Amino acid sequence: MKEWEAVIGLEVHAQLNTKTKLFCSCPNRFGDSPNQNTCEICLAHPGVLPAPNQKSIEKAIQLGLATKSHIHLLSYFERKNYFYPDNPKAYQISQLKKPICEGGKITIKINDKKNSYTKDIHLERIQIEEDAGKLIHLDSDSNNAQGIKKSYVDLNRAGTPLLEIVSKAEMNSSLEAIEYFKTLRNLLLYLEINDGNMQEGSLRADVNLSLREKNSRTLGIRTETKNLNSFKSIEQAIEYEITRQSQLLNENQAVVQETLLFDKKRLVTKPMRSKEEAQDYRYFSEPDLMPIKIKPSLIEELKNNLVELPQEKFNRFLKEYQLSNYDTWVLTSDKFLADYFERAVKAYPEGAKRAKKICNWINTEILSIVNFQQITINEFNLDSLHLATLIKLMDEGTISGKIAKTIFPEMVAKNASPETILKEKNLKLVSNEEEITAIVKSVIEDNREAFEKYQRGNQKIAGFFVGQIMKATKGQANPQKVNEILKKMLDS
Amino acid sequence: MKISELNLKKFLELSRKKEISPLDLVENYLKKIAEDQEKHPDRKINAIIYHDLENARKQFKALNASKAESYLKGAPIIVKNNFNVKNFPTECASKILKNYVSPYDGTVVKKIIDNGGIIWGYSNMDEFAMGSSNETSCRGVVRNPIHRDYIPGGSSGGSAASVKANHSLVALGSDTGGSIRQPAACCGIVGLKPTYGRVSRFGLVAFASSFDQIGPLTKTVEDSAILLKVIAGYDPKDNTSLNVKVDDYPALLNQSLKGIKIALPKEFFTSEVDPEVLAKVKAVANFYRENGAVVEEVSLPHTKFSIATYYVLSTAEASSNLARFDGVRYGFRNDEVSHFKEIYLKTRNQGFGKEVKRRMLIGSYVLSSGYFDAYYLKAQKVRSIIKREYYEVFKNYQAILTPTTPYKIFKIGEKLKDPVAMYLSDLFTVSANVSGIPGLSLPCGIDSNGLPISFQLLAPPFQEATILNLAHIYEVNNPISIKNEMEEAL
Secondary structure (H helix, E strand, C coil), rough: CCCEEEEEEEEEECCCCCCCCCCCCCCCCCCCCCCCCCCCCCCCCCCCCCCHHHHHHHHHHHHHCCEEEECCCCECCEEEECCCCCCCCCCEEEEECCCEEEECCCEEECCCCEEEEEEEEEEEEEEEEEEECCCEEEEECCCCCCCCCEEEECCCCCCCCEEEEEHHHHHHHCHHHHHHHHHHHHHHCCCCCCCCCCCCCCCEEEEEEEEEEEEEEEEEEEEEEEEECCCHHHHHHHHHHHHHHHHHCCCCCCCCEEEEEEEECCEEEEEEEEHCCCCCCCEEECCCCCCCCCCCCHHHHHHHHCCCCCHHHHHHHHHHHHHHHHHHHHHHCCHHHHHHHHHHHHHHHCCCHHHHHHHHHHHHHHHHHHHHHCCHHHCCCCCCHHHHHHHHHCCCCCCCHHHEEEEHHHHHHHHHHHHHHHHCCCCCCEECCHHHHHHHHHHHCCCCCHHHHHHHHHHHHHHHHHHHHHHHHCCCECCHHHHHHHHHHHHC | CCCCCCCHHHHHHHHHHHCCCCCHHHHHHHHHHHHHHHHHCCCCCCCCHHHHEHHHHHHHHHHHHHCCCCCCCCCCEEEEEEEEECCCCCCCHHHHHHHCCCCCHHHHHHHHHCCCCCEEEEECCHHHHCCCCCCCCCCCCCCCCCCCCCCCCCHHHHHHHHHHCCCCCCCEEECCCCCHHHHHHCCCCCCCCCCCCEEECEEHHHCCCCCCEEEECCCCCHHHHHHHHHEEECCCCHHCCCCCCCCHHEEEEECCCCCCCCEEEEHHHHCCCCCCHHHHHHHHHHHHCCCCCCCEEECCCHHHHHHHHHHHHHHHHHHHHHHHCCCCCCCCCCCCCCCCHHHHHHHHHHHHCCHHHHHHHHHHHHCCCCCCCCHHHHHHHHHHHHHHHHHCCCCCCEEEEEECCCCCCCEEECCCCCHHHHHHCCCCEEEEEEHCEEEEEHHHHHHCCCCCCEEECCCCCHHHHHHHHHHHHHHHHHHCCCHHHHHHHC
């Protein structure tokens, strides 16, 4: 059987988080009641004209700068014509021949158990366009006795600004595609031009995929899977398409060039429309809008005010906090995680020196909760200040690591400071020598056999005693003191 | 004063002295419209298709309440049915917009109201401004007040006829290929299409976005100057409007003709042009010569491609602009359907008239893949050549003089079955839209049928003042009286 290699390109639609829509002054806001954020312009009443939102253009330039794209000083809006109820003008204002940015690249880092490498994924283009509205289909079972299927149109989203970021087909696995998508999402978050919220559709991807024989340069026939809005579904859709296409090819059948939709329940792709019935969008330059002219001074200004980008943050973290490459990468590949970390570091005067410890807590304790709950760090309940205090208390010897771990889940649940939880549970660290000596004594007496083994030279058994002592004190004994006293008594 | 002798300038004088009431005047117009309908139930002028006296009253009251002296002093103004006026049925004389009530005022309407004008009704028009004879309106044909057998021109036929018939004081129209100048010529009045970008298009229902422009239809040149001063100017709501200083047009009339150079493009004076038209327009050239202007022949070789260029590009834009009329959100809808796609098919099939459908089909065709380069792209290239040719001529001349239409005015029904013959009515007017320059039409004689002959003046972008001045001087020195049919009958 032949060995196939996937060739994957991504078309990502990212909603820009402008205050208003792309061509009118309606709020660009998710979650309002249907058709609340509409006006005669985005409802395409007769006689209205689009007035472009300058902020959208600036945000597009920012992404262009961050991806080292070529920014065109002159680009055009075009009309893409098609009829659909969610498309009020019956054309979408988009860009075709000359988008605002071309070229550019996004560098991805693959870091899993098997692989560790970086790869540049080049960009075809970044273009500005408007989003469509939403259709809500209610089937016969919902609130209507006649069994009539009804569809409703919500045009709140119609006319909101989107960036379409088109990569070259340079990815070869779902792993790379996901990493590209994550890296791009992170970049958008760093630039603060998109909220990264995939459930609300702020970020969605179309995947085009073809297979070619390994080591061959001839491309196969590709399919395009539309509208994937989670990491999981991108991965599943790619894996499914690779399997489906390789099966076809292995059986000497042809892959049909078509547009697919991914069924999240059954985990399969289904044809939406094939090339034969492809629409003719009759693109032409938008006569209601002048060309987008960008002054070089604006690009310069945006360049000078560009935020710290992931790679820059990575370099700075390495230098400032002496963290490992891997830890730094984990932190900086999520802007909000990096922010969380830095807030904790800054909240504790000794933070910079204890950065490694703070980082460990984030990368283990916190990320395990975040991953388990499938939430983002922004949705994580615990204020980073409380994490800083927890580290501080451990450093001062007020609590042990064990107590810290014990109270942590409750801190998270209540977003409470460690002091509050310690007080509630009446927990504190026992450092009193007499108290500890008494406990050590009784533990040694209860375990004579082990004590004799120690005296015969089995030094390792000391660990057993520490465990027993901590158990007896419910982890509240100061571990340093325990070690000191235990050693003295064992050796006496 | 007889209502037929009243114009905007005179109205402003009378209104300033409180010797005329705008509301009485509107009522007078309404009376005349009603009389006409009564006398000619089957052959009425049919220029005004909607009026709102109550609204006029409200606007007048608000005007009186404000102490500031307004520029338009309550002048009653009619706008074409493709202007968005809040709470008015903006139907574009099309069934597909039946009962559509505009939720907003367009920029020009707002400017008129802010300057003390009163918008009191809508004039009839060709459906979606597509036509040169006002025969494609779903509200019925408009008849020429000079002779009811004849067309009033189009597409702003209702605006032109209402002014000529004394059914309105002044009117605004829109000009995409000649739709102000040609009906003004047919009805023997003044029509001005400003420079593309001079007047905001926000609130003008689009036919062809890169050609459309709003302008006045008036009895005198001075009236057009007054209205242009009010409606011109940059509008942030119209990205294609330009931020160029607005001249004080009425103050720039009566400038000397000495040293002015006027070009006569030979392509507009060929043997194909009706000899009566040629003779009259050549006489206009002589008038300017005699009064100190230099008048010389030039050539604009590519203007002969204007009509073809125009019908490729304007229909392409129209096919897209009119796609929003789908019955989903407003207007007429046929929803006796089994699938939502049928709403589009049935609504649009029943809602649009024949001429509009024809143009949308042409437009969709020239934009479709495989034909785009041969038609749309080629036409874009020709458009820039035509534009460049005009700009070349304007390096040496301040204005261009041509006939407004190549032929004499024709009868209702005469060209309805021959769309190409109909399209040629715009032969001399379209190139101004193709190149974006301003154009004005003014009567200069009467043909053997008793109908007017008009000439057209073109100027470089934003030089409306030049052609208003030229036209004004001609008009003052060459008074002609083109009587209305009904005036004679009265």
